[in-house]
Amino acid sequence: MWDSLRRRAGKASPDASEGGAGIGPREPTMQGKTTTVVRELSGGVSKLGRDAAEVRGLLEDTQKVVTSQAQAMQALGAELEQVRHAQDGINQSTNQTREAVERARTALSGVGDEVGEIVSTLRLVSDAASEITKIALQTRLVAFNASVEAKRAGEAGRGFGVVADAVKDLAAQVEASSKAIMGTVGTLDSRIESFSRELRADGAGGAAQSKIHQAFADVEVDVDLIAKSAQESQATTQLLAARSGELGVEIQQAMRKLDSAFACSDRFLRLSEQMIEQIASSGVEVEDSPYIQAVQEAAAEISALLERAVAERKIDAAALFDEHYQPIAGTDPQQFTTRFTQIADQLFPQVQERVLTFSDKVVFCIAVDRNGYVATHNKRYCQPQRAGDTAWNTANSRYRRIFNDRTGLASARNQRPFLLQTYRRDMGGGNFVLLKEASAPVTVAGRHWGGVRLAFGF
The missing domain is CATH 1.10.287.950 (Methyl-accepting chemotaxis protein)
Incomplete structure (x- = not known):
């Protein structure tokens, strides 16, 4: 099964309009034309989603800068x-x-x-x-x-x-x-x-x-x-205070406009993601199809492993659905533990590490609970934190953390068969990577536990 998915992820699917052997080229059928159009549309929408995600990320960066300036102006006024x-x-x-x-x-x-x-x-x-x-x-x-x-x-x-x-x-x-x-x-x-x-x-x-x-x-x-x-100093200070007030008003106006632009980019990004999902659900084999199937199968495996652990009394349902995240002292970014952290360390790597080999485009594959908590990440991202090195920790120590950003929560709380998203991943130190992400829900005895997130490059 995984070999088949690897082959599908590594090359485009054969065109349904190609003719049989020894007969020579035939005129494309209506189905073949439709398949070609859908695939071209999928590629275009994928690029559109990538641009939308990049614009959203840039707006988010600008919003942070403007917010910082607003805070600085408030401090200056004080x-x-x-x-x-x-x-x-x-x-x-x-x-x-x-x-x-x-x-x-x-x-x-x-x-x-x-x-x-x-x-x-x-x-x-x-x-x-x-x-x-x-x-x-x-x-x-x-x-x-x-x-x-x-x-x-x-x-x-x-x-x-x-x-x-x-x-x-x-x-x-x-x-x-x-x-x-x-x-x-x-x-x-x-x-x-x-x-x-x-x-x-x-x-x-x-x-x-x-x-x-x-x-x-x-x-x-x-x-x-x-x-x-x-x-004289008082007169100068009064002028500065007046100008500071004017700048503060201008910054507030800029923030409102940025909020509006951010909301528009968000709607644009969601629209592109919905289009990608609809195309992927059309039944036509597109570029994202192998990743969607891979994450669905990984989610099914995680669900089965957790149900078996509960059935064998390795963990009870209350502990498995524990939401009392205990902070780990001295960690930056903050890390947490829960009552299901240990069982996750035992069960999840066998699935997560195998999916990493599915394609060289795969960046990570992780199981998260419905609040975005990652008990155990891929081994390459489970490095112990270095004291005082936040940038390195952000990039290399991504386990035991809660990712409750827009993308993380959407994937964690999605209960549809699959979800496709495009976003910028923060690698720390001001570095970002533009990724696609397919996710599928994880259920235990009919109860939604979280999801599996599969991120891959363009």
């Missing part, structure tokens, strides 16, 4: 909003800095006034010290005169002379202390007066500014520059 908030904060800070400088200027003016009061007080102290000096001088003169008179009085004035000398010495000390106070107060007065002038010299009336006021003026200039730059 970032611009954050920048705007930061600029508002800068403006608020510069205003607060200006107010702080003004408060400092006012405070300095108040300090200058206070320092002026201190200078006035020190001058009063200096005046008082001067008066004390004068009094001390007069006291010394009085004490000197008293001492002279005491000496004249002789022995009677000796005690008074001692007191007069003591008063004279004390007056001298008071005079010296007063002069020291006056000197210190004079120096302090000079310094405080200079400091007071520094505090008051704010440049008003054309006078020169002190270093303190110049420093405040420099701060104000720098703050004004920061505020100006922030305002």
Whole structure:
């Protein structure tokens, strides 16, 4: 049976219009003409389906790019909003800095006034010290005169002379202390007066500014520059935000148009697939016929193997139809196990690997459950995953995975005798292969379990 299918897949079927041996060429019969037309139509529709699948794939790629751009624009809008908030904060800070400088200027003016009061007080102290000096001088003169008179009085004035000398010495000390106070107060007065002038010299009336006021003026200039730059940046940000919003609207419009184009390409692809199916169902041997028969026979074998496994109690129906897919930790793309994974590993390869040898155009043959889960793939695609190498895993580690894309689910859930589809297969790393796929349903005791998918090249 498989040898016959291989021969049919490897060459075109004989034309029904060819004549018998030894009679020579005959005019084509009506049946022969019909067969030729159907085969030509099949070839044309097959090419049409291939182009439709390629267009659909390109639209899908474009849709992903546009979606990514839309997400990027949304992220940009959010970032611009954050920048705007930061600029508002800068403006608020510069205003607060200006107010702080003004408060400092006012405070300095108040300090200058206070320092002026201190200078006035020190001058009063200096005046008082001067008066004390004068009094001390007069006291010394009085004490000197008293001492002279005491000496004249002789022995009677000796005690008074001692007191007069003591008063004279004390007056001298008071005079010296007063002069020291006056000197210190004079120096302090000079310094405080200079400091007071520094505090008051704010440049008003054309006078020169002190270093303190110049420093405040420099701060104000720098703050004004920061505020100006922030305002310019804010204006630029607002323009960017406006343009970003416009681009976002344009991208949304492009996405809607792409969705419409994608839907049209999808309908076009489905129409071409329906035409291919109808031609294949016409009874005329066409290019896809051997693959359809091969997948139907493979599905029948898988069904029989599963029914026998249930009958022999190698697995029960509940486990065979298990849909609780358990993720395998650390896998990328994500892999899963179910309660029927082990029995699939035991039963499916004998059918799947044999169908691979059916034609050199066959890319893979796999049994999937109704949700697109592939328990075990062809051996070449059952390589253990490599950590961190998603592209390699996508291409070489395709078992224990769920393929629930349009093609995968359609094949998994199809319950008609067969289904023909055309699609792009993702091989990872941005690489795609354009394939045809024939699928047939797998049933166990009358219950739909999934299907067999047979993919082949053009």
